[in-house]
Amino acid sequence: MLVSGTEAPEARGTRRPSGGRRRGCARSRLLLLLAGGLAFASPGPGAPPGDRVPAIEVPPGWEQAGISTDGYELGLDPSGGRGGSSCLRIRGRPGAGGFLGAMQSLEAWPYRGRRLRLAAWVRADGVSRAHLFLRVYNRDRRRLAFDNMESRPIRGSGDWALHQVVLDVPEDAAEVAFGAFLHGQGRVWADDFSLTVVGPEVPVTATGPGPPSVPSDRPSERDHPPAAPGSAWLLGGTAPDDYEVELEPGGGRDGSAAAVLRSATERPAGFVALVRGIDPAEHRGRRLRLSAWVEAEAVTGRAGLWMRVDGPRYRQILAFDNMSPRPIRGTGGWRRHEVVLYVPAHATRIYFGALLNGPGRIRVDDFRLEPVGPEVPVTDLLTPGSSSPVNLDFDHPPAVLEAGGVDGEGRR
Secondary structure (H helix, E strand, O other): OEOOOOOOOOOOOOOOOOHHHHHHHHHHHHHHHHHOOOOOOOOOOOOOOOOOOOOEOOOOOOEEEEOOOOOEEEEEEOOOOOOOOOEEEEEEOOOOOOOEEEEEEEEOHHHOOEEEEEEEEEEEEEEEEEEEEEEEEOOOOOEEEEEOOOOOOEEEEEEEEEEEEEEEEOOOOOEEEEEEEEEOOEEEEEEEEEEEEEOOOOOOOOOOOOOOOOOOOOOOHHHOOOOOOOOOOEEEEOOHHHEEEEEEOOOOOOOOOEEEEEEOOOOOOOEEEEEEEEOOHHHOOEEEEEEEEEEEEEEEEEEEEEEEEEOOOOOOEEEEEOOOOOOEEEEEEEEEEEEEEEEOOOOOEEEEEEEEEOOOEEEEEEEEEEEEOOOOOOOOOOOOOOOOOOOOOOOOOOHHHHOOOOOHHHOO
16 A cells, blocks of 8 residues: 555556566566666666766766756866865856856755855856855745855956855745856866854845746656556566566555565566656655565565655756665565655655565565654765755765765666
């Protein structure tokens, strides 16, 4: 049984046929997911050849900000910082359009009712326009406060200088986003960002609620049929032909139906996953918990729940957890498992489900999606926390990313 507006896998059409027909159907369903950009096998950022500039390498703990990558380079300068350490560098070639930068998004609850200052050191070389920015959203993704230094941009060339943006964070704020970007040609270096609460004696620099949001260019699975007629679930993975997925009447905890994922070969070549996507509108600016009950039998690889929050750019991932550090293994009775992620205000889609990687069988029952408070820790594998900024000096990447980030089903 599935609550909070979602459903259990349907019986009709979900059971895998045997022999060559089973493999053909599974392969077509996998291709369907890949075509829609939804395959759980490839949840990391990236785009088809020609759609991504190789010179874009976002620093750990940060994400790309901007409406264009054509003509831009972004990444770390390993010795370009103020003290010879690492820093952020953005370069725009002559004729570069739009803008490009790096940003972080945080939960706003620690800053509500306070005055917040973003500061960073910036060096410029032949710059058309460069900016720091700070913006505050509510849960409806309406901008409550915003300043991107539009009235005082960084131009031309100059040595390291400290720049700042100061905003009041309203009590109904849900998210704070900050960063730096370059508009047009030139080179800009940014280092030693800081985000601090200040007193009323520090004047605000707010310029208004900000421009409209950039629309998403992400394909939607709603443009494609489901994996099986009448089913709200899709089938994903790197080797679905090596597994069987079905609805088992009476297999649930209380005698209701349960989803079953089992290996169909002794050595599956990859993994299989149930996939479900939902609109994030009612969850933006909140922590969201996915939970389900799982029963395992002879799982020698690993199994688990998973959840992913996507952003507006193609294959942009804002948050992700597939329980890889705490997998379900072996044989055991029904046990509740959970994944908790923060859903940023600019999230465009949430995906979730269950996976099996390797020999064995799992039954899954009673999926639940529910908002939780800040006292419930996030389990995000991309960032260690969602209410504190990270890697502000570009010399201390989050440990989870430094150790390799998401592995297995979540290669970045």
